[in-house]
Amino acid sequence: KGDGRGAGVRIGLAQIDTHVGAIKANTEKILDTARRARDDLGCDLVVFPELTLCGYPPEDLLLHRGMRLRVAAALDDVRRGIDGIALYLGYPEYEGEVIYNSGAFISDAEVLACHRKVVLPNYSVFDEKRYFEPGSGPTVLEYGGVRFGLTICEDTWTPAPCRAAVKAGAQMILILNGSPFHRQKQPVREGVLMERANENQCPLLYVNMVGGQDELVFDGGSVAVDEKGEVAFRAPAFEEGLYVVEVEPNASGGGAAITPGNIAPELPYAESIYRALVMGTGDYVNKNGFEGVILGLSGGVDSALTLCVAVDALGADRVHAIMMPSEFTSQMSLEDAARQAKNIGVRIDTLPIGPIVDATSDVLKNLFVGLSPDTTEENIQARCRGILLMAISNKLGKMLLTTGNKSEMAVGYATLYGDMAGGFAPLKDCGKTLVYQLARFRNTLGDVIPERVITREPSAELRPDQKDTDSLPPYEVLDPILEAFIERDLSVDQIAELGFDRQIVGRILEMVKRNEYKRRQAPPGVRVSRRGFGRDWRYPITSGY
Numbered sequence: 001k002g003d004g005r006g007a008g009v010r011i012g013l014a015q016i017d018t019h020v021g022a023i024k025a026n027t028e029k030i031l032d033t034a035r036r037a038r039d040d041l042g043c044d045l046v047v048f049p050e051l052t053l054c055g056y057p058p059e060d061l062l063l064h065r066g067m068r069l070r071v072a073a074a075l076d077d078v079r080r081g082i083d084g085i086a087l088y089l090g091y092p093e094y095e096g097e098v099i100y101n102s103g104a105f106i107s108d109a110e111v112l113a114c115h116r117k118v119v120l121p122n123y124s125v126f127d128e129k130r131y132f133e134p135g136s137g138p139t140v141l142e143y144g145g146v147r148f149g150l151t152i153c154e155d156t157w158t159p160a161p162c163r164a165a166v167k168a169g170a171q172m173i174l175i176l177n178g179s180p181f182h183r184q185k186q187p188v189r190e191g192v193l194m195e196r197a198n199e200n201q202c203p204l205l206y207v208n209m210v211g212g213q214d215e216l217v218f219d220g221g222s223v224a225v226d227e228k229g230e231v232a233f234r235a236p237a238f239e240e241g242l243y244v245v246e247v248e249p250n251a252s253g254g255g256a257a258i259t260p261g262n263i264a265p266e267l268p269y270a271e272s273i274y275r276a277l278v279m280g281t282g283d284y285v286n287k288n289g290f291e292g293v294i295l296g297l298s299g300g301v302d303s304a305l306t307l308c309v310a311v312d313a314l315g316a317d318r319v320h321a322i323m324m325p326s327e328f329t330s331q332m333s334l335e336d337a338a339r340q341a342k343n344i345g346v347r348i349d350t351l352p353i354g355p356i357v358d359a360t361s362d363v364l365k366n367l368f369v370g371l372s373p374d375t376t377e378e379n380i381q382a383r384c385r386g387i388l389l390m391a392i393s394n395k396l397g398k399m400l401l402t403t404g405n406k407s408e409m410a411v412g413y414a415t416l417y418g419d420m421a422g423g424f425a426p427l428k429d430c431g432k433t434l435v436y437q438l439a440r441f442r443n444t445l446g447d448v449i450p451e452r453v454i455t456r457e458p459s460a461e462l463r464p465d466q467k468d469t470d471s472l473p474p475y476e477v478l479d480p481i482l483e484a485f486i487e488r489d490l491s492v493d494q495i496a497e498l499g500f501d502r503q504i505v506g507r508i509l510e511m512v513k514r515n516e517y518k519r520r521q522a523p524p525g526v527r528v529s530r531r532g533f534g535r536d537w538r539y540p541i542t543s544g545y
Contacts, residue, residue: 009144012037012046013243015220015235017211020055023070031081038085041244044144048089049209050153056178062131068094079109090176101132103152103176115139115150118161125535138165145249146256149173166200171256177208181219181276182530186266194229202255203227210240212283215524215534217276227255236264238275270441273528280526281426282313292318294392295401299333301439303403304449308442309426316345323350324385328461336450343448356384378462382418399423402523407432410482412515420522428525429532432475481508487531516541
């Protein structure tokens with residue numbers, strides 16, 4: 001179908017952050033972005049991410065009748081609300097009792113084509129078969145003299161949909177995406193796009209969203225790949241933006257030609273993860289309407305890094321640190337916590353927990369007669385801190401950030417209703433060795449974490465001279481074992497074959513299995529690995545395995 005324009009299309013890539021369920025706000029952002037693409041950048045077409053209208057992933061909101069009505073009204077508002085530019089945007093399409101993950105190509109108040117996502121992912125963090133029915137066959141239309149094949153995200157991860165679109169005459173593939181971040185994800189995406197381009201001698205334009213949604217973070221990195229499989233344009237990661245790609249039809253009938261544009265560099269490993277933590281934390285706090293956050297600042301590296309993430313996400317004026325010393329808290333911890341708070345410009349208050357611990361112990365003493373001190377007394381300290389932090393959170397209306405890391409959560413080295421209390425856990429998917437890498441990286445941006453916080457031997461400081469290695473192997477041993485089990489599904493024998501002591505491996509894996517009940521009660525946190533404790537970890541609590 002032609003539109004009467006001259007040959008060639010100036011395409012705007014709308015790499016935006018939407019809000020799940022906020023249909024009105026998303027609609028306004030779509031229209032505003034389309035107007036800017038038209039008026040400021042002279043675009044003929046603007047392409048949006050997957051399910052832009054409702055936000056991604058909407059999960060069971062899709063099943064609400066109210067969602068169906070609001071989406072229909074919003075799509076009509078978009079269709080009527082913009083002219084002089086075409087849009088290709090994602091939305092949930094309702095047909096009777098069936099829902100499709102669809103993309104509408106709209107021009108001059110008319111839907112010229114609608115593509116229904118053919119391949120529905122149902123693995124890892126994705127469960128689209130719970131909600132959607134798959135589409136069938138390719139969707140191709142001509143606009144500005146270019147024949148576009150319309151696809152959505154997973155359609156491009158398998159060869160058939162792109163091949164079918166090219167066979168139907170497509171000269172360029174447009175891809176709407178809601179592709180979540182994990183470590184080193186961008187090279188994987190671009191590798192897939194290069195395969196599709198080479199298979200079909202056809203360029204692809206991939207538009208991804210940015211922003212945090214619960215534990216998922218979307219990092220953008222929208223990209224254009226030419227018919228030779230080479231990157232012709234790449235948008236910056238973790239930045240909202242509107243970017244332009246020029247496309248010209250090929251007179252000989254082959255793939256369209258992309259005018260090379262700016263190729264933003266891929267972020268280094270630590271920086272990409274750190275920016276994911278900042279974006280995920282900021283969006284979680286802001287989209288849930290909190291004025292700010294509080295956290296316990298202990299003088300250790302986990303809380304130090306969490307403080308940095310919070311300040312970079314929200315600003316120092318929205319972050320409040322609380323130091324809660326006990327009789328076992330070292331002078332070093334007191335000094336380092338105060339120094340970091342001063343370095344980064346946040347308010348810090350010191351609330352000693354001794355009187356609360358003593359009062360609690362006094363209430364329990366008759367029940368504990370004849371019983372030796374053990375982890376119970378350590379947990380009481382952690383829970384007294386949790387009481388104080390949650391009281392401040394309630395009274396001031398600020399979200400409590402939990403400061404624990406993935407290594408601790410994996411083996412249960414954390415206290416329920418104590419240091420696990422909180423609304424969000426920025427480091428939930430970061431192992432301890434990664435925490436150290438990120439702390440080092442953050443200090444390259446500004447020396448705010450005291451050096452000895454990073455170099456000191458880690459300790460919970462819940463008993464005299466306590467060290468993490470009293471209960472756990474060194475983290476440089478523990479973390480690779482955990483990664484092999486959690487992310488690669490390796491057995492005890494397979495992990496031992498990598499060079500680890502089989503007895504230690506068996507003990508660690510048993511700790512992981514035994515502590516699932518704790519992880520089910522932990523707050524959500526940013527996912528940065530291929531498998532985090534959350535949407536893509538479904539381990540039974542009760543198991544005889």
